[in-house]
Amino acid sequence: MCMMTTLVELSPQLIKLCETLHLTGPAYWFIKNTFFNHFCGGETPEEISVTMEGLKSAGIGSILDVSIEVDLDELHEEDTPEAIRALWNGRADHVASLLKGSVKAASVEPNSFAAIKLTPLLSPLTLQKVSYNLYNLRASFETSPQNSAAYVPLNQSELEDFDLFMERINGICEYAKQMKVRLMIDAEQSYFQDAIDYAALEVSRRYNQLGQEMGPLVFNTYQMYLKDSTRKLRSDYERSQRQNFTFGAKLVRGAYMVTERKRCAKLGISDIINDTIEDTHHCYDSGVEFLLDQINPTDTLSTTHAAFMVASHNKDSVNKTCIGLEKRGFAPKTEMVMFGQLMGMKDNLSYSLGGNGYRTFKYVPYGPIQEVVPYLIRRAQENSTVLGAAQEEYDLIASELKLRLLGQAATIPIEVKTA
Numbered sequence: 001m002c003m004m005t006t007l008v009e010l011s012p013q014l015i016k017l018c019e020t021l022h023l024t025g026p027a028y029w030f031i032k033n034t035f036f037n038h039f040c041g042g043e044t045p046e047e048i049s050v051t052m053e054g055l056k057s058a059g060i061g062s063i064l065d066v067s068i069e070v071d072l073d074e075l076h077e078e079d080t081p082e083a084i085r086a087l088w089n090g091r092a093d094h095v096a097s098l099l100k101g102s103v104k105a106a107s108v109e110p111n112s113f114a115a116i117k118l119t120p121l122l123s124p125l126t127l128q129k130v131s132y133n134l135y136n137l138r139a140s141f142e143t144s145p146q147n148s149a150a151y152v153p154l155n156q157s158e159l160e161d162f163d164l165f166m167e168r169i170n171g172i173c174e175y176a177k178q179m180k181v182r183l184m185i186d187a188e189q190s191y192f193q194d195a196i197d198y199a200a201l202e203v204s205r206r207y208n209q210l211g212q213e214m215g216p217l218v219f220n221t222y223q224m225y226l227k228d229s230t231r232k233l234r235s236d237y238e239r240s241q242r243q244n245f246t247f248g249a250k251l252v253r254g255a256y257m258v259t260e261r262k263r264c265a266k267l268g269i270s271d272i273i274n275d276t277i278e279d280t281h282h283c284y285d286s287g288v289e290f291l292l293d294q295i296n297p298t299d300t301l302s303t304t305h306a307a308f309m310v311a312s313h314n315k316d317s318v319n320k321t322c323i324g325l326e327k328r329g330f331a332p333k334t335e336m337v338m339f340g341q342l343m344g345m346k347d348n349l350s351y352s353l354g355g356n357g358y359r360t361f362k363y364v365p366y367g368p369i370q371e372v373v374p375y376l377i378r379r380a381q382e383n384s385t386v387l388g389a390a391q392e393e394y395d396l397i398a399s400e401l402k403l404r405l406l407g408q409a410a411t412i413p414i415e416v417k418t419a
């Protein structure tokens with residue numbers, strides 16, 4: 001049903017209509033028993049732990065993802081700056097406690113992760129200002145030292161709010177360290193990303209010190225669909241080496257291509273996304289190769305210079321990584337190179353990887369249905385390739401069913417190269 005693009009496009013209006021008609025009960029019942037059960041881990045800690053247990057029995061770990069998102073369109077023009085500030089700080093404190101709840105839920109299974117989105121932890125306007133300043137500062141260094149950076153000053157309350165933002169993030173990291181749960185910081189829209197990277201760097205420096213038994217605590221995300229991605233990946237890795245901490249990364253292609261392209265066109269700036277999908281594939285695969293070259297098979301999590309996750313549904317990238325591991329003498333079960341797919345997506349790939357001993361994880365969105373549904377819709381609308389992947393999965397299941405009905409031997413699609 002999620003492959004019906006018209007249905008996906010109309011779903012926000014359909015849900016609004018159900019709200020107006022007081023039909024949210026039956027609508028949510030329907031969603032829970034279809035989309036939700038397929039793509040999400042559950043609503044309550046009990047439901048999530050059942051999902052985690054099921055994944056574990058197939059050799060797959062969990063990355064719990066409490067689904068909260070914000071964007072600039074959540075603000076209303078009539079709101080005063082003080083009202084907006086109070087609203088966001090209240091909300092950010094609440095989100096920080098939900099994220100700690102996610103860490104606690106993840107701690108039930110050893111080696112789990114909690115995914116965290118940083119945008120709900122600070123007002124989007126302040127986050128965007130900080131990002132703008134950091135971006136211009138870096139750009140001025142990279143182009144010519146004489147170029148003075150454009151700068152939007154932050155007022156006293158914004159500076160205080162930024163300190164609160166960092167305090168919230170440090171608090172979550174401290175709790176995660178105590179609970180032995182690793183954190184994946186999601187990458188988001190480009191206009192927030194410099195501030196997210198700044199915060200990720202601060203906590204990586206502090207929590208990814210070499211010599212810790214559980215290895216790096218913090219993994220930042222690299223969106224390889226960006227033209228600037230290779231430079232950024234390499235320079236962040238090199239900085240981690242200069243500053244003597246383990247580089248923790250999750251490599252993705254990127255989920256906001258449509259909206260990022262539209263924004264660039266609207267602002268009249270050159271597109272920040274690679275011109276072609278082939279360019280993105282190239283950036284992704286060469287990023288993986290670069291990181292594989294930084295890791296030694298004799299390293300352990302506590303001594304490694306880098307640990308990373310290939311977060312992708314692309315079987316070519318997964319295969320290339322498996323071949324790259326084998327070529328360099330890594331056992332599949334190395335803890336320094338992991339694989340990740342979204343729950344309900346490319347299960348054949350995840351189960352093959354897990355079954356062959358590779359460290360494999362599922363991103364497990366969870367939470368009360370009314371909060372998870374907008375997240376699911378946004379993801380489905382933004383990421384049309386996800387729908388394409390679902391079609392592929394559907395075709396696989398259909399051909400498997402056909403084989404079984406015809407009484408032929410069942411096939412298990414092994415898509416990964418086994419070592």
Ligand SMILES: Cc1cc2nc3c(=O)[nH]c(=O)nc-3n(C[C@H](O)[C@H](O)[C@H](O)COP(=O)(O)OP(=O)(O)OC[C@H]3O[C@@H](n4cnc5c(N)ncnc54)[C@H](O)[C@@H]3O)c2cc1C
Pocket residue numbers: 185186187188221223225252253254255256257273274275276277278280311312313314340341342362363383385386
């Ligand atoms: C475990 C996990 C965690 C994730 N976390 C994040 C996250 O924190 N932040 C985030 O942004 N995304 C995240 N994603 C989503 C991810 O960025 C991709 O959108 C999604 O996985 C599809 O890419 P793919 O590698 O699976 O493969 P494919 O389906 O082979 O690649 C599709 C991707 O290629 C890129 N692309 C498509 N067409 C073009 C084109 N014409 N030109 C240039 N590039 C193109 C787009 O990025 C598109 O999503 C995550 C995905 C997974 C599996």
